[in-house]
Amino acid sequence: MTVQLRGRAEAVTIQWIPKYTFLERLGHWLHTATFVPLALTGMVLYFPFLRPLAQGEAGEFFRLVHRVAAVIFGLLPIVYYIFQPRRLLLHIREFLPRKEDIGWLKAAPAYYLLGKHEVMPPQGRFNAGEKLNGLVMMVTWAVFGLTGIPMWFGKGVIPPELFRWLVVFHDLAMIVAVCMFLVHLYLAVAHPLMWAGLVSMRFGVTSAEYAAEHHAKWYYGPKRAMEIWEEKKREAAHH
């Protein structure tokens, strides 16, 4: 099988710039390393075809794994922000909904499906899709905790009527979080346009050219990014 490569055959120099701190990356991967086992061990009770894994000692073992992972998963953001209080403010600023999110939504099909990155209005360090992923993870983290802790310690203490609702909401949060996780996994691992994402989360750096193209508001600053964006639009209108 031959692969036809197109493009110029020149030496490429990539200028790397920092994107994520060491602790941000550590937090991300600890979140992953606890989220995945939590989802898998929880599904043992969710899917009837996994019933053999739920029975007896296997079921008790998976609950133990679920609880150990849950403690780390739950404490992780709290510990992180205690040590990095300024990152908390930064993250809140970065994840708040903004005007460019609507622009992202409009441009997303052409951007993600056709690879037309020139139609995407300038985005911050996290684009609107990454912000959505982050918000879903934050909200479901809270729901998992608010429902999971009373389910762990509250049997026989809280009214059964309340417990039943907790089970339902724990499941709902899982469904939303797992669907979001699947999309996130695909974009990070397999989508050609997002190639720099995995590099950044592994090594903490991103290509300057990539940042200018995909995260212009972060790379240039909001004002300069919009100027460049308007300029490009004017140019495109001329041609």
Place this chain on the structure above:
Amino acid sequence: MNGEKSRVNISRREFLGLSALGLGISLAGARPAVAASRAAAPDEVAILYDPVKCVGCKACQMACKRWNKLPNESTDPLGIYESPRGLSAITWNIIKLRRTDVGWHFFNYQCMHCTDAACVEVCPTGALHHDPMGFVALDRDLCNGCGYCTQFCPYGVPHLQVENALTGAAKSAKCTFCQDRLRAGIGGPSCAEVCPVGALQWGKRGELLEKARARVAELQAKGMNARIYGENEAGGLHRLSILLDEPEQYGLPSVPKTPGLARFWQRVVQPLGNVAFGAALAGILGVFLFVRRKIRMEEVR
């Protein structure tokens, strides 16, 4: 671009394949259909409790403890007749006392062995299941201690025997109708076998219902407000009782049923979740196939 259309678009066959994948995942998680509330058969086994005959001797409570090798439970001596206070993981059968204007009333509490059993419906392991003889059996080896049964039973019967609160090592515990005795053909449930006054009897459910009807007529003739509890409740209980008052006076629900939330959870939320998983995976695979042809990595900066 027109000439390349077949190259860049998802073909019909692929689209059908993806749809089948999504549908497959949606259905793979489906729960085996639960038989629409069947009625309890007359040849199934049952227990009949007649509180008018009961003298409150607690022989049933003792026999239950002995046969099932359940340890003692200590109670605060507060001058009450009830000891222990209620059903627990190590007390599966208990006589409680009610004081009314007319006098003292005893009432025996144990698992009601529902036909539409909420515990069986929510049990994710199959540890709680319907025995072909009719009662709700418990296979403790299969139980993982999740405790759903303790939270969904309309009678609050199953209790968790917690070995370690932190790790969650636990087993569900409740009256099993002395399933080992019945399966081995030794005899009936020990509580009914030991009862010296015939307040607790066991036998074929149909025959016990006949006896209960005759007994209710007899008590009504004496001017008592007697009725049968368990003939149709929760699809028919396998522990029938004669009551002399509203069920609520005995702490029993008039209309016991599987909490609606259990059905909403398992028959609405979970199937919708399966559809979401199927749609997400099929959608991602479709986008993957589409993008692989449409976006060339060599052109990506």
